[in-house]
Amino acid sequence: NAGVTQTPKFQVLKTGQSMTLQCAQDMNHEYMSWYRQDPGMGLRLIHYSVGAGITDQGEVPNGYNVSRSTTEDFPLRLLSAAPSQTSVYFCASSYFGGGNEKLFFGSGTQLSVL
Amino acid sequence: GQQLNQSPQSMFIQEGEDVSMNCTSSSIFNTWLWYKQDPGEGPVLLIALYKAGELTSNGRLTAQFGITRKDSFLNISASIPSDVGIYFCAGQLRGIQGAQKLVFGQGTRLTINP
Numbered sequence: 001n002a003g004v005t006q007t008p009k010f011q012v013l014k015t016g017q018s019m020t021l022q023c024a025q026d027m028n029h030e031y032m033s034w035y036r037q038d039p040g041m042g043l044r045l046i047h048y049s050v051g052a053g054i055t056d057q058g059e060v061p062n063g064y065n066v067s068r069s070t071t072e073d074f075p076l077r078l079l080s081a082a083p084s085q086t087s088v089y090f091c092a093s094s095y096f097g098g099g100n101e102k103l104f105f106g107s108g109t110q111l112s113v114l
Numbered sequence: 115g116q117q118l119n120q121s122p123q124s125m126f127i128q129e130g131e132d133v134s135m136n137c138t139s140s141s142i143f144n145t146w147l148w149y150k151q152d153p154g155e156g157p158v159l160l161i162a163l164y165k166a167g168e169l170t171s172n173g174r175l176t177a178q179f180g181i182t183r184k185d186s187f188l189n190i191s192a193s194i195p196s197d198v199g200i201y202f203c204a205g206q207l208r209g210i211q212g213a214q215k216l217v218f219g220q221g222t223r224l225t226i227n228p
Contacts, residue, residue, distance in 0.1 A: 033215075033216075035218075040220055042219050043157070043202065043204075043218040045215055045217070090156050102159050103216065105158070107154065107155050107156055
């Protein structure tokens with residue numbers, strides 16, 4: 001199994017450009033989420049989804065949009081990139097059964113906004 | 115938002131030494147998780163703790179869920195070179211439809227001198 005697949009691995013944007021970070025999982029997980037990792041800050045939750053058509057905001061949602069049209073995919077959109085969005089982005093998924101969850105993480109997307 | 119304070123931020127030890135790190139919070143969590151992240155990869159779950167006072171081991175790793183539900187520690191015994199990496203604690207909170215959201219600590223970077 002591929003697990004959680006993120007693309008691209010690296011990306012450089014200019015301020016104001018838009019792009020979509022892709023995330024796909026093949027484990028039939030209901031729960032998917034996006035985190036950003038910054039030095040000294042740990043991982044912070046951006047948005048998450050508990051199933052197709054259902055999303056919610058995390059700790060740092062501003063500047064990011066998400067949608068969940070299928071179980072497998074959970075793309076993260078930056079509509080107008082800013083230097084403050086330079087970070088490493090991780091997608092994660094898990095089963096959602098109302099109990100405790102164990103997240104499977106992708107290998108990350110390193111984004112630089114100039 | 116909820117904050118997790120993880121310490122120490124970094125550790126430089128000799129191979130064979132024991133390691134101890136901890137997380138504290140002003141909030142109560144219903145689950146504590148410990149992850150390890152290798153360079154260029156996403157975090158991988160090490161130990162999950164579900165009950166206050168619970169002590170759980172995974173090989174050379176031992177973690178405890180604090181009685182107050184506001185803290186947790188992770189110990190690594192007899193460290194080896196492959197223990198190098200960044201260790202994160204995470205606490206779980208409830209989100210929409212009962213989904214669990216994770217709040218991460220800032221991480222502890224472990225370096226081992228052979």
